Structures are given as structure tokens and as C-alpha cells.
Amino acid sequence: MSEKNIKLTLNIWRQESPEAKGHFEKFEKEISPDASILEVLDEINNHLEAEGKEPIAFESDCREGICGTCGFVINGQPHGPLPKTATCQLHMRNFKDGDSLYIEPFRATAFKILKDLIVDRSGFDKIQVAGGFISFNTGSAPDGNAISIAKEIADEALDAAECIGCGACVAACKNSSAMLFVGAKVSQFAILPQGQPERYERVQAMVKVMDENLFGSCTNTYACEAECPKGISVLNIARMNRDYFMAKLKTGTNE
Amino acid sequence: MNRLNQFFNSSIGKKLVMAITGIFLILFLIFHLINNLMLFGGPEFFNENVARLESIKPLIRVMEIILALVFIYHTYTGLKLWWKNKKANPEKYAVNANKENSTVYSRTMTITGSLIFIFLVIHLYTIWVKYNFGMEGSEDYFEVIKIHFANPIWAAFYFIIMIFIGFHINHAFQSAFQSFGWSSKKYTPIVKKIGTVIAIILAVGFASIPVYFFYISFGGQG
Missing domain, CATH: 3.10.20.30 (Beta-grasp domain)
Incomplete structure (x- = not known):
């Protein structure tokens, strides 16, 4: 004591x-x-x-x-x-x-704000529902190392997956942008082999819902990274930007 | 076209617009500074070089139009982002802890940008219009600048705005790289330093001109 x-x-x-x-x-x-x-x-x-x-x-x-x-x-x-x-x-x-x-x-x-200190964070849920998952059956747990993934890549994916979706990034941002959250959720799959088949559909769908739900636009002040309880890196936002451009170039969808 | 529209209306698409147009404007400023520094070569040297540009006038006119469009699009998208972000975040916290988590340069982009826009309109009206339509046969471009900055209000105004241009670019350069998605643990710290160096060179370079001319207006040695 x-x-x-x-x-x-x-x-x-x-x-x-x-x-x-x-x-x-x-x-x-x-x-x-x-x-x-x-x-x-x-x-x-x-x-x-x-x-x-x-x-x-x-x-x-x-x-x-x-x-x-x-x-x-x-x-x-x-x-x-x-x-x-x-x-x-x-x-x-x-x-x-x-x-x-x-x-x-x-x-x-x-x-x-719903009451006192409680806010409605269902906007995050909507973004997740739009694409924050892998939609095909991955079967039962695979043997260890059946799919080889470089240590650095696995580390980066797990760092992104550390996001607990608390909303501090939005709260810290002067624009109330959700890009750190969406960047992390996009990144955790974008760099792993399991995430590849839906990589570009995912980023487009999640960004679309993010924009629709009145989150602001990122102006790279990086307040989100500074306040994130899990230390999610803004490099995930850069990856999301890159994937979004690639998605628009590569896929023919209008999402 | 629909796809393109959607892209440019998305939050990430707008970031790309800001980044590409911004980098283009930085490139322009670098050329502009090189031209300006010729003022230090004295009246003859400067006037000769300005007169020499006469031979590529059509090219300059085309570049001016492109520049104007890029600048307007940059400003328009910036203001649109500002308005959208204001709506996304209408209420402030009781205690302002901004300085704990972000730089002053990044938080003041709209303010410095707006000041630069106002400056540009005044700058075009005073210098560009004079150079292009108000010389009345004279070719003493140097003298125009000399008279302009002999006025302490003009000299001070230009000097202060150049500091804000430095602030703006200090954030803008690395921000553009982040928006392109070109960020990494290894290179981003270097990109940030390069951005700061470019910002300082541009701000100090441009600000040196009003300072110099204001100084020689007091009879200082040119």
C-alpha cells in the first residue's frame, strides 16, 4: 500500500x-x-x-x-x-x-452520448460488420507452421490485431476520424495470407461504411497513435490508404 | 466516371488530392525561390533574367493556368475537409490537451492555409499584376520589388506569412507521404526531417527578400 x-x-x-x-x-x-x-x-x-x-x-x-x-x-x-x-x-x-x-x-x-460517460460506439460495429472478418471457412485449427509466415509479418499483423476497438483514436482526433481503428482492422488481414482473397473488397467496404457513419477525415496529426491504449501505429493508416488506392485500380467494383 | 467520383468523394481520396496537389505546389515554390534568389544578383542580373523569360511566355502562361487550377483545387478540397471534420467533431473537451498528442503545425493547417490563400491573392494583385500589366514599357523589375519592400508594412506582412508557409510545409511534406501510403518505421523519420529542411529553406529563403530590401531601403549596403 x-x-x-x-x-x-x-x-x-x-x-x-x-x-x-x-x-x-x-x-x-x-x-x-x-x-x-x-x-x-x-x-x-x-x-x-x-x-x-x-x-x-x-x-x-x-x-x-x-x-x-x-x-x-x-x-x-x-x-x-x-x-x-x-x-x-x-x-x-x-x-x-x-x-x-x-x-x-x-x-x-x-x-x-447515451448517458453521462457512456457513448454509442456502434459505428465501429457497423464498420466491422462491413468487412472486418474472413468470410470463408478456414476449417479446424491448422497444424503449427503449416502456412509459413515470416516473423516480422506475423508481428506486424499481431500488433495491428491488438486494437481493442475502444474508440480513443476517434476521441483524440480533432477531426473525430476513425482511420486508426479501420487501418488496424484492415491491416491485420491485409498482410497475412488468409486475408488476401478479400483484401481489396474489405478495405473498400470498411472505408465506405466509415465515411457513411460521420467519422471525420484524417489529417495526419497522429493524436490517435499518441492516445491509443494499445499503441497502434499510424503506419496502419498508411497501409489502408495504399490498399484503398490499389483496390480502386485493381478491382472493377463500385463499392 | 462514377468510380472516379466515388474515389474522390471518399475520405481517403480527398487525402490523395491534398497530397498530390500539395507536392506540386511545393515543387512550384522551389522554382519560385530559385527565381527570387536572383534578386541578390543585383538589378541588372535580375532584370535581364526576368526579360529572358519573355521568350517562353506561352509556356509560362500554360503553367500559370495549371498552377492556379491546382492551387484552387487544393484550397477547395482543404476547406471541404475542414467543414466535414468540423461537423464530425463539434464539441471540445473542457481541458485542451492537444499539445500532449500532436504538433502545432498539424493542428493549424487550415489556419495557415487560409492565411497563405489570402496572402496569395494580395501577392498576385500587387506583384504579378504589376509585372504583367503595369510596367508601362519599363523593364526595371528589380525596382518594383525595392519600392514594395521599402514599405515596412509590406515587408513585415511578407515576412510573417513566410513563417506560416514554413509551418504549413513542415507538416505537409511528411503528411503527403503518409497519405500516399509511403510510410515505414525506417524511412518516415527521414522523410519528416527532409520535410522540415525543405520548410526551413523555403521559409528562410523567401523571408530573406523582404528583410534584405527593407534593410537596403535604410541605405544599407546592397
């Missing part, structure tokens, strides 16, 4: 419904530095419920940084100030006694 508790001022976004006007609600809290930020919210909610008030709505699931469910903006940074850390893995020891925190939902036209 770390030493004594710290005093923090938490300004937390409260919004009844998507249509309602939101505002920051202020909470003064004395907190153990070992608590995660989600645990702090749990504690605040316990008090609120004991007082018969509406608890703060926020999402979380695994609480070990691998599912991508949690996520809000802390002092202007998605998932808070620590690099490559999901919200649930952010502990209060990273803040100083007397700090003021502004906690608010991911903001983007494509991510409608």
Missing part, C-alpha cells in the same frame, strides 16, 4: 439522455492512491446510491485493460494522461494531492 490518501476534485460530466443538455458535477474526494479511477467512480456511486441519487453511468468490463469497454476522457486525454494505458488501468497515484480532474465522455458526432 502506498502512503496516505490524496484529495482530488473530480468534475464529472452528467447528462440525462442523448438529447438532454449535459454539465459537469463537482465531487471532492479523499482517495487511496492505489485505487483505479473506475474504483473511484464506484465509490462515488456507492455514496450517490446511499443518498438515493442517480449514480454516474459509465462502462467497464474486464478491468484489466484488454476488452476496450471502459474509456472516457480525463483532462482532455482519452484514457487519461498515461501512455498506452486503458482507463481501468489508470491509478490515482498518477495524480497529485489537490489535483483537479475533468472527466467527460468521448466526444464525436459519430459517438452519440
